[in-house]
Amino acid sequence: MVLVKPAYHSHNTKNEVYLLNHQIMKIKNALLSATTALLVLCMVGCKNNNNQQASSNGTDMVAEGNPEVAEITGAPKVPAPVGKRSPKKLIVNLVTSEKEGIIADSIPYTFWTFNNTVPGSFIRVRVGDEITINLKNDANSVLPHNIDLHAVTGPGGGAVASSTVPGKETSFTFKAINSGLFVYHCAAPPVPMHIGNGMYGLILVEPEGGLPKVDREYYIMQGDFYTKASTIKKGVMEFDNDKAVAENPDYVLFNGKKGALLGANMIEAKVGETVRLFVGNGGPNLTSSFHVIGEIFDNVYLEGGSTISHNIQTTMIPAGGAAIVEFKCDVPGDYVLVDHSLSRAFNKGAIGKLRVSGEANPKVFNAKTVAKE
Numbered sequence: 001m002v003l004v005k006p007a008y009h010s011h012n013t014k015n016e017v018y019l020l021n022h023q024i025m026k027i028k029n030a031l032l033s034a035t036t037a038l039l040v041l042c043m044v045g046c047k048n049n050n051n052q053q054a055s056s057n058g059t060d061m062v063a064e065g066n067p068e069v070a071e072i073t074g075a076p077k078v079p080a081p082v083g084k085r086s087p088k089k090l091i092v093n094l095v096t097s098e099k100e101g102i103i104a105d106s107i108p109y110t111f112w113t114f115n116n117t118v119p120g121s122f123i124r125v126r127v128g129d130e131i132t133i134n135l136k137n138d139a140n141s142v143l144p145h146n147i148d149l150h151a152v153t154g155p156g157g158g159a160v161a162s163s164t165v166p167g168k169e170t171s172f173t174f175k176a177i178n179s180g181l182f183v184y185h186c187a188a189p190p191v192p193m194h195i196g197n198g199m200y201g202l203i204l205v206e207p208e209g210g211l212p213k214v215d216r217e218y219y220i221m222q223g224d225f226y227t228k229a230s231t232i233k234k235g236v237m238e239f240d241n242d243k244a245v246a247e248n249p250d251y252v253l254f255n256g257k258k259g260a261l262l263g264a265n266m267i268e269a270k271v272g273e274t275v276r277l278f279v280g281n282g283g284p285n286l287t288s289s290f291h292v293i294g295e296i297f298d299n300v301y302l303e304g305g306s307t308i309s310h311n312i313q314t315t316m317i318p319a320g321g322a323a324i325v326e327f328k329c330d331v332p333g334d335y336v337l338v339d340h341s342l343s344r345a346f347n348k349g350a351i352g353k354l355r356v357s358g359e360a361n362p363k364v365f366n367a368k369t370v371a372k373e
């Protein structure tokens with residue numbers, strides 16, 4: 001009996017275990033069904049979200065007509081606003097070059113460029129545009145170059161498709177599906193060296209209907225430069241990899257040259273005008289704390305995207321990022337553009353000026369001071 005009992009009990013236990021397992025299975029199945037239902041709901045929801053985005057992004061927009069060559073400009077100029085036109089097919093012609101230029105004072109440096117300038121040409125399109133990038137690498141180049149546009153959805157932002165040896169040309173086409181202000185740069189190895197030599201620029205993808213009208217627009221791009229005496233050409237400076245790895249630049253510059261926005265090169269506006277700055281940061285390493293001394297940004301398109309913030313004093317622009325800042329000029333005078341990491345501004349070159357001319361506005365700012373006895 002004693003032996004049977006446990007057997008009976010054992011059998012009973014087996015039944016109980018079976019029932020328990022059966023119940024667990026039922027609960028598991030119920031949970032699985034609930035999870036599946038949730039997943040389906042989520043997928044439907046996500047799809048709806050995507051659809052909502054799709055209605056405002058360019059995936060399904062049709063670019064019509066024959067391809068046209070896009071207007072592109074050197075800094076600080078920008079091409080004409082896109083306005084309310086429908087999506088088009090555009091051709092952007094870029095040439096990569098390795099070119100001697102002046103980095104500061106009378107110091108020559110071997111820059112690597114898009115279209116012979118640092119930063120490279122400003123590209124302006126709208127969401128839904130179909131853009132063909134023709135990238136020609138100058139025959140005098142030593143190295144292959146390419147282009148990675150942050151506005152591209154696709155492998156490497158186009159870098160692999162556009163890898164171009166000296167003297168050759170490559171081509172690829174992409175659809176601008178997200179609006180915003182995007183950095184482009186060379187992504188050929190070693191990437192920090194190509195960027196550190198100046199291979200970056202901005203592409204603006206305007207939303208449907210365009211950006212609101214302003215009176216003045218300018219293109220400014222910050223970059224950090226690491227230099228040493230050239231091993232190839234006496235008196236010319238070239239990229240110093242050790243300083244780059246240590247993130248210790250000799251120069252932090254707006255538009256690739258000390259003084260590019262000073263003296264005869266300063267940007268201008270009049271009292272009462274609205275100014276829009278397209279500000280990018282090529283890096284390769286430093287984050288910019290972009291500030292205009294004596295102004296408050298009425299609008300900042302944060303990180304170049306769709307969120308607009310207001311009443312901003314200083315905006316952070318990451319390496320490989322951008323921002324659109326807008327403000328109204330209320331008071332005449334010189335307004336100093338800086339990276340507010342100020343040693344960079346006052347010791348390494350990240351400084352420029354906006355000259356605002358026009359009538360004084362004592363209601364907003366009164367410079368008259370009463371001499372105290």
Ligand SMILES: [Cu+2]
Pocket residue numbers: 112144145146186187188194199
């Ligand atoms: Cu390159």
